[in-house]
Amino acid sequence: MVISHPPATPATKFADIYGDNDIAITSFEARCSRLKAAYVWVHEESSGLIAAQISSESPYGTVVATGSLGGKSPGKHQIEFATDVYLEKGQVYYLKLFKGEPATVAGSLAKAAENLDQIEGYNTYGPLAYDLAHELVFDRWEGDPPANEMLDERKKTPKAYENSVNDALNSRTDLLGEEVLRLPEGPTYENIAGYLTPLKLIGTAVTESGVYYLPFGRPLNNAGFGPVALHVGDGSQVISQVATGSKVTFFVGTEGRERFGFAEARLAQESLEDGYQPILVNNYTDYSGVTYVQESFSDYTFATTELVSFVKLTIQKRNAEVNAVKVRLHFSDRDLTLNGNVLKVGNEVRAMLTEGGKLTGGNTVVYDVDLRHGDQEIYLARLLNPAQCVPFDPTASYYNVEKAELKGFWDGELAKGAVFEVPEERVNNAQKGLLIQNLFMGYLYSIGNSYQTWYQPEGNDAARILGEYGFLERQKAMHEVLLSVPFRRYRTWEMGELLSHSAQYYHLSKDTAFIRRHEQKFIGFMEDFQAQMEASANGVLSAEAFSGDIPEKLVYLHHQAVAWRGMRDMAAILLSLSQSAVGSRFVTLADSLRNRLLRAVNESKTLLSDGSIFLPTELFTKAKPAPYAMITASKYGSYWNLCFPYVAASGFLDRELVSGYYQYLKNCGAFFLGMVRFNYYPVAIGDYRKDGLPGYKTTGVDNVYGLNISRVIAMMDDPDRLVLSLYAKLAHGMTRNTFISGEGDTVGPYPGEYYRTSYLSPSSFNNSWFLLMLRLMLVYETEGEMGAPVELHLAHSTPRGWLAQGKHIKVEKAPTLFGELDYLITSDIDNGKINVAVTMPSQVDVAERVFIRLRTPGKRRIEKVELNGKVHRAFDADQETIDLTGKRGTLQLTAFYK
Incomplete structure (x- = not known):
């Protein structure tokens, strides 16, 4: 049976597929139990791979099949799927196509000639009035399907879990946090961990299983970043460079059709070797009861210049009644050849494997594993990209040598920094694991996704935290990069961040040469501030967009306070380094800016009956901004919760104002277990957004912006609340045992999902929050009027x-x-x-x-x-x-x- 929905002649464009967020989607009804073939029409030839997924329930629902097409020329192209595609006849599914590899910088798909009522077209922004051109060929499935509800064993949330979480979210005070703070022992990991289910999901628009990935590699230089392999947390895949890159997928079971980690209930909690090393350990039991222990890591070896991902899979019969299973390694590459243990694409090596596998279908290596004589091991060494490589046999001894060398490298890197050792192993492990991540990511906000870029407020603070952990050369290198990149839509805020963090680096390192090297740039920033103030009717800095997500231009206090702090601190440093005229001029200018802003703050503040103080971030508005009854009930209130801490932590406000602001946070819904509450859309408590982004589709937290709130907590000398935040972050603000966190995390329950979701992990800045809290506990400094x-x-x-x-x-x-x-x-x-x-x-x-x-x-x-x-x-x-x-x-x- 065939569904044919071809394009018009001549063809017209449906959607581009080369942008990080450009996605082309069409719905279809399964006409039979198997999708035998699928075709789409390429309107503009693609410069790289186009990835394809079929999902159920919604365009971003459960992924049931993955594939790709080359699209090197306009016209009709077949999608090649990783495995046979089993469907439920009569059910609606969604075919999704998007950028498949970094080299894809051009390409588009064709629009259908006719728009049919039973087919819905979508792009990144939602439903469209027109359809994607496609052709689908169905036939009846013969034999048992590869996956069904019996195999898909889900974890279920505890009884009354949803009501408990929603009650806490409805409270204006931090209901659960205050409960923990009242305990005789105070906050501990153990008395916090049970409140929420763990973080684990990043969404099927990022990975096929929807589970987060870990970035493994070595930094190219002190500023961080380099070739990276993404190891999916459930052990199902290893992906090259970006989430849509080439990959290998692992299948197990008696027929080799069960994706590794497919059943949540049979997948043990993943972990890192030694608690912190970048070596992922997974334990999965298939439907027949056979257990598979998988280890994986990525590093360099003598045989090739490419980063190599090593995988060890141990197959254990244990109490299973079967004596044999199949292990399938499905590669997204095409037209592979296998000679002995060397897998090639053309003349280049893709991987080395344990001998005994058989190549089927041109891109799948199948092992028939006999378990009658004990446990069996399979080893894989996969190159990040096919390349020239001296063939080697990835035996147990070779694997162990490479693993030991990797561990030695990272232990050596950690030893270059300070020692912060506490009597709690999970805290020490988290510290080391997060430092390894941030030493690798460097100035980047994230890695392997569309956030693999720089942002000034976040990147500078990530650099600062590494410096405070003893990695001063890393901090300097990251600042050097951030000083060289162009501004975004809020240059005043960004210049302030560059000035204040460069000043902090100088105070920490006494690196006069760094200041001298960038002196003219720093003076240029401050002259820019002076010009803005002279042009302003209010004598302050210019109006700018609130943030990347709120484009409205106003005079925002978080921009102004950060700029003031940066100008004051850098001016004082120049004054101390014999730049008396320049230093004095900008010290005076900074004082003038602060005085004018403080007058505006006192006019806009609201004293509340509970003794707290509401301070809006927008100044010089026609009407005085009203306090938020519940901070995260609105999108604007949620963003205020993220950004106003930049003001409070800057030293701009006196202690009375900071104290009143801090009380307002505690009384009006700023915290959940000490974490930073956030509501992106916003979503009503107890509700969810079906098409919402992972991390934001229910109300939740955005711990990326916890750093300055923690600085405020330290200023207020509230140690138990800082301890609460640290343990909540460890238990609920990152993945357990692997320490991966994204930008935002869901807290409110979402139907059918045991695990909580995060947005575009990993996040170097979110990692920095935990590291900052730990250091604030152990070493805390205060600064005076001039930043000294x-x-x-x-x-x-x-x-x-x-x-x-x-x-x-x-x-x-x-x-x-x-x-x-x-x-x-x-x-x-x-x-x-x-x-x-x-x-x-x-x-x-x-x-x-x-x-x-x-x-x-x-x-x-x-x-x-x-x-x-x-x-x-x-x-x-x-x-x-x-x-x-x-x-x-x-x-x-x-x-x-x-």
Whole structure:
């Protein structure tokens, strides 16, 4: 049976397919149980691969088949699918076509000659009034289908889960967070982890299974990024460079038709080897009960210049009743040849494999695995791109050598930074795993998707966090890149970010050469500010778009405050480096800008009956902006929640205003378990948007913008809330055990999905939030009027459990605004004491105050302190702090408790 829906003559264009977001979709009804062949008409020849998917339920529903076509010439082309396509007769499906590889920079598909009522055409933005030209050939399926409801075992949310989550989302206060804060032990990972189901999905528009991927590779230089292999978290695929790139897909089972990881309930929680190394470990049991343990990683080897992905698959019979299974490795390449263990595309090597596989269909290697004599292993070494390669046999010994070399490389890279070691393995593992990700991604916002680009506010903060973890050369290299790229639609904000982060880098590194090298650019930014102020009726900086998603141009306080901070700090640095005339001019200008903005802030603020203060981000409006009763009930309120923290953390506001703002956040729905609430569309609580983006199709969180809120929490000295945020981020703001996070995450339940979704992971900036919180707990500095350091706080906000008996906290080689810091805290609390060894930073003399805080289980009260063997009376038992102001060198400290 054939559905023929050809184009008109001459053909007209339906949609381009080469943009990152350009997608052509058509609906169709299955006329029989198998799709035997599918064709589309290429209107403009494609310069690269076009990817194809068939999904059920909706254009972005469950993917039931994947394929591709070349489209090298206009006209009719057949789509080649990875496996036979089984369909339910009479059911509506969706054929989706989109950019298939990075080289696709041109190409379009043809419009149908006739628009039929039973067929619906779509592009990225929704339904269209016209259809995609296509032809589909159906016949009856012979034999058992490759996948059906019996194989697709889904996890189900716990009973009453939806009501519990929606009740929490409906609360103006952080209902669950406050519940945890009231517990005697305070926030812990264990008492937070059960509130939400885990993050796992990124959507079938990104990966075929809808599961997130991990980016594996090595950075090309200190600024980060390089060739990357994307390992899908459920073990189903390894993909080259971008999510739509060439790939290998793994199938298992008695017939080799069950995609690895297909049944959620039979796939164990994925993890990283040693807890943090970029080596993915998966454990999957097929429908017959056979278990497959898969390890995978990517690295370079002597045989080729291409990045190579290594996969080890161990097949275990265990208690299964079958004695044989098939393992299929399906490659998206065409016309492969297999000679021994070498798989080639033409004259170039695609992969090396364990011998014994048979090539079928031109692109699938099939292994018949006999399990009667114990476990079996299959090894694969796949090149990122087909290339010249010295053939090798990927045996167990070869695989283990390559894996050990990779682990040695990353341990060596981590050793170049500071040591922040806490007595909780999952926190240490997350720290290392996130540092590895960010050292690789560098200045990029994400990798492998359309966010593989730079953004100034986010990229500069990601660089700063790496510097604060001891990777100062990395920080500098990232700033160098970000100083060289063009501005987007909010140049004032971007110039402010470049100035303030360059100033912070100087204060941390004392790298005068960096300032001198970019001095004229910095002066140019400040002269731009001066010109804007002179042209403004209000004497402030120009109106700009709020953000990338809100184009309305107004005078926004988050732009202005960041620009003020950058100008003030850089002017003070130039003043200190003998640029007295220039420095003085811009110090004065910064003061003028702040005074004019503060007058506007005081005119626009609203004092609320609960003692909190609402501060709008838009200034000089005709009507005074009203407070949000529930911050994330509107899209604008949601974006205010993300962006106003830039103001609060900048030092622009006095403490009274920051305190009132912080109270407003807590009272009006800014937090969910200490995470940053967000509602993109917005979606009503308890509802969902069927065609919504992953991460945003229900109300949720956007932890990318948690950094400045955490800085505010530290300013307000609210340590338990910082601990709450850290554990919630670890449990619910990233994938468990693999530490991948995207831009936004769903919190509200979505029908039929146990796992929660995120948008375009991984995200270097979201990773930075966890890293920042951990550092704020262990090392916290404050700055004064001109950006110079003022106070140093040690162990300022640690979880109380970290000082239980026998535990220790260690910080080594940590760069601070006062110089490098080392300390070791060792708990002997059961015997009434805690010992501390501190090596003070070399410039600690400029600090106005230095404190260490010892947050013990049960908040034990300090009775006595000894410093270098002598009684030390400068401590506050109520605040659990010991004053070390004016102390230098190496200190030995003991706090005594009843």
